[in-house]
Amino acid sequence: MNDDITTAVKVLAGLGVAAFVIWLGVILTKAAKRGGGGMQALGAAMMMFGWGNMRDPGNNPVAEAKDGRAEKGSTSGDPLDPRAPRS
Helix, strand or coil, X not given: CHHHHHHHHHHHHHHHHHHXXXXXXXXXXXXXXXXXXXXXHHHHHHHXXXXXXXXXXXXXXXXXXXXXXXXXXXCCCCCXXXXXXXX
């Protein structure tokens, strides 16, 4: 009998957590659509702890240049070969 109650409590707790996560997602989605300072503050707090950072943590400009992500005219990438013919 004790196992049945424990299982029921675990299932209800799991459903409660799932409902809370869904509710939180709906609230945050509505706030993001509405815009405003609240979402900017949330984003700033996430970046402060490194959760909102989408940049490659390796910070490898050579790899970025090879992938084509470096901007034209930037110093990222391999250095120019002084022996190469200039066009």
